[in-house]
Amino acid sequence: MSNERDPSDTKGLTYASYLALDELLGLQRPRSDEHDELLFITIHQTYELWFKQILHEVRGAMGALAANESWRASHRLSRVRHILKIAVAQVDILETLTPLEFAAFRSRLATSSGFESAQFREIEALFGIRNARLADLLPDEKAREVVRATLQAPSLWDATIHWLSVRGCAVPSRLLTRDVSESYEGDEELQEVLLEIYRAGGEAASILEQLVDIDEGVQEWRYRHVKMVERTIGRKSGTGGSTGVEYLAASLRRSLFPDLWAIRDRM
Numbered sequence: 001m002s003n004e005r006d007p008s009d010t011k012g013l014t015y016a017s018y019l020a021l022d023e024l025l026g027l028q029r030p031r032s033d034e035h036d037e038l039l040f041i042t043i044h045q046t047y048e049l050w051f052k053q054i055l056h057e058v059r060g061a062m063g064a065l066a067a068n069e070s071w072r073a074s075h076r077l078s079r080v081r082h083i084l085k086i087a088v089a090q091v092d093i094l095e096t097l098t099p100l101e102f103a104a105f106r107s108r109l110a111t112s113s114g115f116e117s118a119q120f121r122e123i124e125a126l127f128g129i130r131n132a133r134l135a136d137l138l139p140d141e142k143a144r145e146v147v148r149a150t151l152q153a154p155s156l157w158d159a160t161i162h163w164l165s166v167r168g169c170a171v172p173s174r175l176l177t178r179d180v181s182e183s184y185e186g187d188e189e190l191q192e193v194l195l196e197i198y199r200a201g202g203e204a205a206s207i208l209e210q211l212v213d214i215d216e217g218v219q220e221w222r223y224r225h226v227k228m229v230e231r232t233i234g235r236k237s238g239t240g241g242s243t244g245v246e247y248l249a250a251s252l253r254r255s256l257f258p259d260l261w262a263i264r265d266r267m
């Protein structure tokens with residue numbers, strides 16, 4: 001994280017100045033006089049902050065795996081899992097917004113939508129979802145470039161199988177040299193190796209279970225989001241231009257780490 005300040009200069013530092021509260025609390029700018037719009041803005045901004053933290057932790061975990069510091073990787077992955085739990089729980093707050101309350105200011109959003117969340121697309125890319133079309137649809141050029149670069153780089157799964165290979169697991173070499181910008185759908189030979197890892201137990205099996213937690217956490221978020229959308233706008237199309245619930249429901253069962261699900265019925 002960049003810090004342009006001199007860390008030894010603490011003169012006059014207060015709670016408010018350390019946290020830049022003047023700036024932070026000035027960033028909620030409703031576009032209507034509707035009471036409920038503040039909640040809508042606050043909750044989206046909170047999500048974006050958690051997205052930022054998830055990106056930081058996942059990149060940190062990947063760095064730790066590359067350095068073969070598995071304890072550190074596990075610690076960071078566990079943090080991601082807890083953040084996802086909060087992300088899911090936060091939907092409860094937004095569900096207190098009734099359809100009529102939302103309709104009172106929805107037109108002020110124009111065509112803006114969570115569909116345009118660059119950090120969400122970056123998270124998906126880090127988790128291995130290779131969908132360049134969604135990156136192309138981001139309105140901001142700089143954000144598009146960041147997401148495109150992430151789509152070209154190794155995913156969390158790539159980092160994990162490299163780490164397993166360094167630990168001596170027989171990961172098929174074609175997976176270690178594959179074009180990481182391509183979608184990965186799972187590999188039966190790797191699944192045999194993963195089964196052995198689970199049967200042996202220990203640290204590697206535990207890290208794989210943390211990935212399952214994360215995968216399930218993202219799916220839980222998708223489910224809670226789409227039900228919240230359905231109860232708030234019904235079958236109306238989205239402000240981002242999609243069919244709304246129908247579009248969102250299509251990704252409900254998308255798993256991030258297909259091998260870890262494929263082996264469940266053989267355990």
Ligand code: HEM
Nearest residue numbers: 044047113114115117120229232233238239240241242244
């Ligand atoms: C009343 C609240 C909300 C409604 C009605 C709503 C509605 C929608 C709809 C209809 C879409 C599909 C794209 C479109 O056509 O706009 C969408 C996508 C999305 N929304 Fe929301 N949303 C709400 C709250 C949130 C919140 C709090 C977040 C948190 C950041 C969020 C994040 C996203 C993301 C990341 C997508 C893209 C999902 C994907 O492409 O798989 N939404 N939302």
